[in-house]
Amino acid sequence: MLNEGQRATVLGIVGNSAAGKTTLAQGLADIIGRERCALICADDYHRFSRLERLAQGLSPADPRNNHLDILEQHLWTLRTGKPILKPVYDHATGLLTRPEYVEPKPYVIVEGLLCYNTRGLRDCFDVKLYLEPDERLRERWKLERDVLARGYALEEARKLLARSKRDGIGFILPQRLFADIVISFLHEHPEQPEADSELSVRHILRPTLPHPDITPLLEPNVRNGLSLELSRDHDGKPVDLLEIEGHIGPRDARRLEDLLWLLLPETSAVRANFGEISAGRKAKLLSHPLALSELLIAYHLEMAAEEMRHAGSAGK
Amino acid sequence: MLNEGQRATVLGIVGNSAAGKTTLAQGLADIIGRERCALICADDYHRFSRLERLAQGLSPADPRNNHLDILEQHLWTLRTGKPILKPVYDHATGLLTRPEYVEPKPYVIVEGLLCYNTRGLRDCFDVKLYLEPDERLRERWKLERDVLARGYALEEARKLLARSKRDGIGFILPQRLFADIVISFLHEHPEQPEADSELSVRHILRPTLPHPDITPLLEPNVRNGLSLELSRDHDGKPVDLLEIEGHIGPRDARRLEDLLWLLLPETSAVRANFGEISAGRKAKLLSHPLALSELLIAYHLEMAAEEMRHAGSAGK
Numbered sequence: 001m002l003n004e005g006q007r008a009t010v011l012g013i014v015g016n017s018a019a020g021k022t023t024l025a026q027g028l029a030d031i032i033g034r035e036r037c038a039l040i041c042a043d044d045y046h047r048f049s050r051l052e053r054l055a056q057g058l059s060p061a062d063p064r065n066n067h068l069d070i071l072e073q074h075l076w077t078l079r080t081g082k083p084i085l086k087p088v089y090d091h092a093t094g095l096l097t098r099p100e101y102v103e104p105k106p107y108v109i110v111e112g113l114l115c116y117n118t119r120g121l122r123d124c125f126d127v128k129l130y131l132e133p134d135e136r137l138r139e140r141w142k143l144e145r146d147v148l149a150r151g152y153a154l155e156e157a158r159k160l161l162a163r164s165k166r167d168g169i170g171f172i173l174p175q176r177l178f179a180d181i182v183i184s185f186l187h188e189h190p191e192q193p194e195a196d197s198e199l200s201v202r203h204i205l206r207p208t209l210p211h212p213d214i215t216p217l218l219e220p221n222v223r224n225g226l227s228l229e230l231s232r233d234h235d236g237k238p239v240d241l242l243e244i245e246g247h248i249g250p251r252d253a254r255r256l257e258d259l260l261w262l263l264l265p266e267t268s269a270v271r272a273n274f275g276e277i278s279a280g281r282k283a284k285l286l287s288h289p290l291a292l293s294e295l296l297i298a299y300h301l302e303m304a305a306e307e308m309r310h311a312g313s314a315g316k
Numbered sequence: 317m318l319n320e321g322q323r324a325t326v327l328g329i330v331g332n333s334a335a336g337k338t339t340l341a342q343g344l345a346d347i348i349g350r351e352r353c354a355l356i357c358a359d360d361y362h363r364f365s366r367l368e369r370l371a372q373g374l375s376p377a378d379p380r381n382n383h384l385d386i387l388e389q390h391l392w393t394l395r396t397g398k399p400i401l402k403p404v405y406d407h408a409t410g411l412l413t414r415p416e417y418v419e420p421k422p423y424v425i426v427e428g429l430l431c432y433n434t435r436g437l438r439d440c441f442d443v444k445l446y447l448e449p450d451e452r453l454r455e456r457w458k459l460e461r462d463v464l465a466r467g468y469a470l471e472e473a474r475k476l477l478a479r480s481k482r483d484g485i486g487f488i489l490p491q492r493l494f495a496d497i498v499i500s501f502l503h504e505h506p507e508q509p510e511a512d513s514e515l516s517v518r519h520i521l522r523p524t525l526p527h528p529d530i531t532p533l534l535e536p537n538v539r540n541g542l543s544l545e546l547s548r549d550h551d552g553k554p555v556d557l558l559e560i561e562g563h564i565g566p567r568d569a570r571r572l573e574d575l576l577w578l579l580l581p582e583t584s585a586v587r588a589n590f591g592e593i594s595a596g597r598k599a600k601l602l603s604h605p606l607a608l609s610e611l612l613i614a615y616h617l618e619m620a621a622e623e624m625r626h627a628g629s630a631g632k
Contacts, residue, residue, distance in 0.1 A: 067401060070399065085401075096414040096415070097413075097414065101383065101386070
């Protein structure tokens with residue numbers, strides 16, 4: 001899949017527990033093509049089993065509970081087109097188990113709590129995302145997952161939620177600074193919470209990536225579900241704020257989609273995947289904001305890969 | 317232990333099952349200093365659990381049953397002074413279990429069945445040993461270990477011995493060619509087998525390492541338990557043949573030891589360890605040939621490390 005000496009394109013997805021990292025990673029892998037992607041969950045790099053960790057009073061998100069040096073080494077190895085033997089943490093049992101052989105692929109998608117914790121780790125990524133959903137939304141997702149998918153009692157799930165709030169501030173949030181794009185899903189009308197299929201999305205775009213120029217799509221004083229404006233981030237830094245509203249119509253969504261295809265250099269595979277997935281999702285009423293977010297990220301991955309190909313051929 | 321950017325010195329010990337790899341590795345680690353050594357057993361890089369392997373009709377020594385690419389990657393990583401997360405194969409259960417974090421150390425001792433199987437693997441080593449004890453001796457060691465230490469019934473142990481003979485020819489022996497030193501422990505009088513404490517040793521020295529000049533110790537026409545002669549290897553290639561006989565006296569053993577100390581550049585730590593261990597071993601009647609073999613190997617490791625230090629400072 002990856003030719004000798006060819007470098008992989010590496011995407012990072014960082015965010016707190018239940019921020020939507022796995023959903024986004026899976027969606028992107030579908031668009032880019034599962035056979036072209038290695039999916040890495042950084043939870044597998046936990047240093048301690050659950051019991052060992054509890055005995056030491058550590059949170060899962062504590063850097064001391066994670067082999068961040070090995071994670072960096074493995075990302076670098078995959079990035080340079082070589083296989084790794086990835087550790088495995090079993091969330092069901094809390095045990096560290098038999099490692100897995102991961103073949104090198106052209107795209108590596110890495111999701112985790114601490115992927116931008118060190119300079120060495122950050123240097124592994126071509127595109128760095130940070131997921132920061134509206135906190136009420138994350139609370140709901142976290143409780144739903146821990147109770148329904150992981151089988152915790154509600155009382156226990158509430159404790160895990162409280163812990164994730166502390167960890168968010170102590171361990172996760174300090175990494176937000178290093179993201180190229182901060183992505184927030186949110187309710188347009190928090191007082192009347194929508195279904196997930198109607199969530200809006202806000203992309204805070206930092207000038208660390210060549211973002212696509214979507215100004216042709218913007219109509220001043222017309223609310224078409226899409227807006228881009230100069231703004232200040234929480235930290236006072238100037239950023240571009242791209243918003244795709246939950247109620248964006250199919251025509252406007254399609255115009256953004258078409259623009260991105262126009263800008264994307266070599267995309268027949270991605271385009272076919274995206275079409276197929278969008279069709280499938282429409283049946284499940286999945287949102288335009290999510291699909292278009294995935295497409296924007298795929299755009300950045302393809303651009304990074306394309307730049308590398310040019311650098312590679314220039315180097316010959 | 318290992319300074320940033322400092323390279324480790326890597327020793328390989330290859331040989332068939334029960335050829336004495338672990339004994340030699342442990343003895344060397346004692347001499348060099350446990351705290352300065354990372355000990356790696358390449359069995360840990362088995363690809364399959366025992367049941368999976370048996371289902372496929374593979375021998376443990378079959379390259380298809382081993383992650384040789386990952387072994388190479390990990391040796392290179394340790395060599396460049398970085399930690400690894402080493403897989404673990406449990407011989408007692410035949411299962412692959414939780415990996416172990418291995419810190420970088422100035423010396424890495426790697427023992428295994430297939431360490432010289434590929435060019436990439438061979439390039440990881442500074443000194444490459446191949447253990448080839450007299451086959452009758454290996455048979456006894458193999459049966460003793462499998463029955464007494466690993467708890468196999470004698471009939472089962474005989475089957476494992478037969479398999480190891482096939483593997484020896486098919487998988488292990490082809491690597492002999494790449495060793496710097498081929499070491500054979502053997503009986504001087506096979507018709508009256510001695511205890512292990514009285515075994516002689518033969519070192520086949522290939523011109524791929526700067527061997528110490530021991531000619532000052534040789535006395536023509538005098539049998540003092542030590543000899544060095546030009547010879548032809550099994551394959552017809554010219555080699556030096558160093559023999560240390562089981563009956564070498566303490567005076568002659570001491571002279572060889574003294575000569576090696578004289579040649580060794582920085583050895584106070586090694587010397588202290590060696591003295592202590594020799595004293596301990598005398599009580600257990602361990603042999604001069606084994607102790608002197610270990611010392612000769614330690615000599616090569618120290619020389620390789622010293623050369624690297626010079627290369628390092630010249631590079632500054």
